[in-house]
Structure formats: C-alpha cells, structure tokens
Amino acid sequence: MPSITDRLVDRALRRAHDRCARPGQLLFTGRQLYWETDRALLPLHRGPHRLRYTTRPLLSPGRFAAALARHPELPVLPDRVAPRPHRPGPERDLYDYAFPRLLVCQDPAIAGMLLANRLHLEGACPIVTPERLPLEPELLAAMARADGAVVHVLHDASPAGLELFLRVREHAGPRLLVRTMGLLPRHAAALHLAALGGQVQCGADELPAELPAAERAWLAGGRTVELAAIRPSRLLRTVLRTLRGGGFAPPARPAAPTRARDTGFLTWPTP
Secondary structure, three states: OOOHHHHHHHHHHHHHHHHHHOOOOOOOEHHHHHHHHHHHHOOHHHOOOOOOOOEOOOOOHHHHHHHHHOOOOOOOEOOOOOOOOOOOOOOHHHHHOOOOEEEEEOOHHHHHHHHHOOHHHHOOOOEEOHHHOOOOHHHHHHHHHOOOOEEEEEOOEOHHHHHHHHHHHHHHHHHOEEEEOOOOHHHHHHHOOEOEOOOOOOOHHHOOOOOOHHHHHHHHOOOEEOHHHOOHHHHHHHHHHHHOOOOOOOOOOOOOOOOHHHHOOOOOOOO
C-alpha cells in the first residue's frame, strides 16, 4: 500500500499533468512535468509579483520518477534525446528561399517539445540544437537572403546558456542579427522559478559584462534555472510571441475597469 507521502505526490502529479496539458492537450517532457509537480506540492510561485525571488525544489527527482512509474497512463516526451546528425534531404531547392528567422535551442528535449507542438510551423521558423553548429553555409546563405534575418537563442539561465549565445553570435558574425530569448536570473526571479544549486561554478568575470553585477554573482555561485521549469503553455506563448517580433516582456496586465461599459457588453445601453 502506498505511503501517505506517495499518495500526496501521486495526486500532485496528476494535477500537474492536467496543468501542463492545458490548453489544447499540449505535449511536454518529463522534466517539465517534474517542475510542475514540484509547484503543485509547494506553490511558492504564487507569491506577490512585486517580490523578486527564486525557490528551491522540494521534490526529489527519484521520488518523482517512482511516482511517474506508478502512472504509465500519463504520457510525456523523453527528457534525453539522442543527437541526430543532420542529413540533407532531397529537397535541396528549399535553401533557394529566404529564411527570416532561426531558433537555436540549448536543450534538445525542449527543442523536441517545441517541434512536437508544431511551433516551427506556426512560427515559420526552423528549430535546431547546438549539435547542428556550425550551421551549414546553405542555411546561412538563405538567412542572409532575407531582409533583417534574426537568429534567436533559447537557453537556460546558466553560464553554459550564455556561452551558447556568445558562440552563436561569434559564428554568425556581422552577417546576421543574433538575439537571446533565453532565461536570465531576472526572469527566473520575476516568475518565481525554482533554481538548482551546487552546479559548476565559474568566475563572475567570465560572464558577459552586459549582465548586472548581481546577476553575474548569482550565476557564479553555481545556481541555474532550466527552461523546463517554465510551464509549457507559457514557454510556447513566449517563444512564439518573440519570433513574431513581440519581445520577451510578459503581457501587460489589463487595467481595472473604470466604467461599466469596460466590464462587458451586458451593460445598460446608452443612446
């Protein structure tokens, strides 16, 4: 008979699975379900938005894996994706077109999740992983053919993620515009995401000088936040909005209605 703790984790797991799948039966990875289950157990992310902080995970990966094994009916995408070598297809004339945007995703599992939810079709954007670097000349030429082509880099809030952004920017050179849409410590603090501690430390002077000193010190202390910690629906919405040129900033909160008409159309008609 499962213990009380296991039953609590099982209930949080099922609730988290429903949240990850909304809206429209989204597909997500096991790691994304892990972070959502952790939030279901201890919802510290619901703190006031005016406060900026990150949390620590409560649920151990081993206990989550045991709970997921007890519920094989809950489908998840794999967390480990074997690198697939790029094989040019027979449609070589595809590179005769102009590609206005490209997404380089640090986490192969998250890249697979974006592809599984057809974001590359909705955003008209190829999605590649760091194993694809350096990019083939045909792809670079197709992007250079587009006016204002942008390479977006989606990465964790970690020294490795920032290093990937710098590597892509160096590889692209002055021919293409490279932008980061990845996590930074300020985003993790605003979203109240859980941070992993005890990671590989680095010197603050090894991190990009554009970062504020407090964020460089935070990363140099061995703390990281994974992309998987973001709820799937929020991640998809943010990536799609950024690809379409809407920026990374969260949507503005609607102002409080000041007139009766602002509350809806079921108001008293006016002449």
